[in-house]
Amino acid sequence: MDLRSANTPAADGTCGCAPLRQLATDGPPPGSGATAPCVACPAxxxxxxxxxxxxxxxxxxxxxxxxxxxxxxxxxxxxxxxxxxxxxxxxxxxxxxxxxxxxxxxxxxxxxxxxxxxxxxxxxxxxxxxxxxxxxxxxxxxxxxxxxxxxxxxxxxxxxxxxxxxxxxxxDHRLLALIVHTHSEQRVAAFLVGLSDRLRERGFSPSDFLLRMTRAEIGSYLGTTLETVSRSLSAFARRGFITVHRREIHLVNIEALRAEFEAKDV
Amino acid sequence: MDLRSANTPAADGTCGCAPLRQLATDGPPPGSGATAPCVACPAxxxxxxxxxxxxxxxxxxxxxxxxxxxxxxxxxxxxxxxxxxxxxxxxxxxxxxxxxxxxxxxxxxxxxxxxxxxxxxxxxxxxxxxxxxxxxxxxxxxxxxxxxxxxxxxxxxxxxxxxxxxxxxxxDHRLLALIVHTHSEQRVAAFLVGLSDRLRERGFSPSDFLLRMTRAEIGSYLGTTLETVSRSLSAFARRGFITVHRREIHLVNIEALRAEFEAKDV
DNA sequence: CGCGGCGTTGAACCCACTCAAGAGCTGTGG
DNA sequence: CCACAGCTCTTGAGTGGGTTCAACGCCGCG
Structure with a gap:
């Protein structure tokens, strides 16, 4: 999910945000407020x-x-x-x-x-x-x-x-249900589709994105291991649903992915 | 978790609640309000x-x-x-x-x-x-x-x-972590201890209670099967941590149960 | 260039699931 | 009152998906 690529309003370094008038150090934020910080915020x-x-x-x-x-x-x-x-x-x-x-x-x-x-x-x-x-x-x-x-x-x-x-x-409830009731490969499919949906809602490309998390992090989130995530991605690529190159993901056939975890029984 | 047993304020059929002045049918609730419904509520x-x-x-x-x-x-x-x-x-x-x-x-x-x-x-x-x-x-x-x-x-x-x-x-977050990171027997231990804690907080006996849910329901909650729940309970009983008779649970050694799921590695 | 982190792939093992059978308890209706 | 059906729970046996362990390739970075 490279949030600066795709159809964002602005693809420059500031991510379309208004220039920062005041900037935080790493400590607690200063008390003085930015007026209407939302108006220029892409989010x-x-x-x-x-x-x-x-x-x-x-x-x-x-x-x-x-x-x-x-x-x-x-x-x-x-x-x-x-x-x-x-x-x-x-x-x-x-x-x-x-x-x-x-x-x-x-x-x-x-x-x-x-x-x-x-x-x-x-x-x-x-x-x-x-x-x-x-x-x-x-x-x-x-x-x-x-x-x-x-x-x-x-x-x-x-x-x-x-x-x-x-x-x-x-x-959380849906994630719980997903983890408990599906096989690991279905979870990875659900993860990709869910991410795609959330990116589309926010104005990013739903089919091309850069994962910002490691396989291990995806595995932790989905209740499985990094090896299984990797194998699942490879399997989807082999079946032509997606293409993968390290963190670059391209969803070729979202519907096939969706069908993957909506399948009643596997 | 028989909520009417143990050290409840009142163990009669009304569970210590004030007598019901107005009672709902199965439909939506009537508009007229009960004044200060909380004062006599044990919860x-x-x-x-x-x-x-x-x-x-x-x-x-x-x-x-x-x-x-x-x-x-x-x-x-x-x-x-x-x-x-x-x-x-x-x-x-x-x-x-x-x-x-x-x-x-x-x-x-x-x-x-x-x-x-x-x-x-x-x-x-x-x-x-x-x-x-x-x-x-x-x-x-x-x-x-x-x-x-x-x-x-x-x-x-x-x-x-x-x-x-x-x-x-x-x-929810803790449940998720529990399901993902522990073996099924540890989850059942965590379930029993968690229930015991919540019952104690509410003034019920933390060591003797009646489960109101089936093995299948516990299994669904914990992301496992009813057979595994049953086997885990039997195993704890065999080790002397608890006694079980159908839904009646007695925790003999809560600390041993707690240690069970706090164990670093198994 | 060499090191470390990340990702992929293979092989073996094991925990928990599935299938199955039977026992115990409850409720119902003859 | 008993017979029967239905549900719950227990226990056993076999299987398989996913984990663990391991080796290797790739890439970025100092």
Missing amino acids: SRHCLPAGLGDRDARCLGRLTIARRRVRKGHAIFRENEHFLFLYAVRFGIFKSTLTLDAGAEQITGFHLPGDVIGFDATPSGRHPTTARALEDAEVCVLPYGQLTDACAGQRDLLMRVLRLAGAELER | SRHCLPAGLGDRDARCLGRLTIARRRVRKGHAIFRENEHFLFLYAVRFGIFKSTLTLDAGAEQITGFHLPGDVIGFDATPSGRHPTTARALEDAEVCVLPYGQLTDACAGQRDLLMRVLRLAGAELER
Whole structure:
């Protein structure tokens, strides 16, 4: 998923975003807010402000929302860190990971531009997962306290926030069902089709993209091993459904892939 | 998990709840509200009102919250139904299920008293899952629109609602990690210990309970088969960790069970 | 150039699934 | 009251998909 290729509004280095007026260091974001950070954001159509009326949008604009650059491999927050902010992805891809007692890492989700990360920290006040950039990326830093205050006045905004949390729940449930009820090759097919769908929704090419994650990361997410992911991709290529060259993916026959995991029994 | 046994406040047929003033038929709930339905509810300590200040609690009390009896095996809502209400469990156990394309049923969660069900319906306005009672049960019917209105005034209440949604997210992530990274026997151990913990939190006996779900349902939840669940339980019994007689479970050595799934490698 | 990370492919093993049979409990209807 | 049907649970045996272990090629980078 090379988010800077394909039919994006702008394919230059800034990813179509407005020039950064204020920039975050790697520490906590500065207090001064960027005014209306959403207007020029290519991800806004799938983010918090999507579909909000003027009043709610203005309300959102009053929050002190900072932007923060995140370099590839760096974390925006780590497990057990104090929860203060939600983060909206402007560009780049993130992974959420959970460290098990055994020390192994489980990927619980991949986050594309427009996704809001961090809802699972609301119960405990600490982040139960680590969010790490798979490529150079940028996020909006949403102060949770201010956001709930803002919601208090604006019902639509509140419902929008709840919807974002609910959407993640829904995705988790489907992922769970997928992992439990399908063979590993079907999961890889579902992963490719799901990714393609999400990219199309965001205005990227649904058939040509660059994976930003390793085979091991895909395997972790899908509950299988890197070898099995690799074998599955090779099998699809052999059958003519896709072409693969390292991270470059081209979906030749999406419908065949879709049929692959919708098949009743295999 | 016989929720009426053990150290519950009241062990009579009403489960310690206040007598039902108004009772639901199987259809949608009546509009007239029960005043302060929480005060006498044994689940309130782990439900929405937990930890709320007076003002927020009074605010919650102004909602028209109906109670609804649900007979064993009946659904409070079904997949694809219109989303109007969240449901708080007063007593009884529920399962949430997802029907896959293949027609198979995947259990995504078990809900104990105090849990609030239905957050995953917020994105689409329709319920993506079915919620079904595993025993005769009762829920509070929370009108979603009224609830968001109420939240708009009361920040603590809003945060409480978000916390409930976040908690479900967190549980899902842990379940996912569990299913992917452990052997089936470890999952069954984790299931027993997790259930025990949740029961203790709610004031029930953590070591003696009656499972309200079948082996097949446990298997669906844990991503394994009913035979494997049965074999695991037998194995634990053989090793002296538990005793089992059909649905009656007695945990003899909880620490041994806990060690079972915390083991680094097996 | 050489090293390290990533990806591919092969071979062997094993855990859990599938299939099957039987026992125990529950509810129902004659 | 008993017979029977249906469901749940247990246990056994065989099989296979996917994991593990291993070797090698490719690519980027210092």
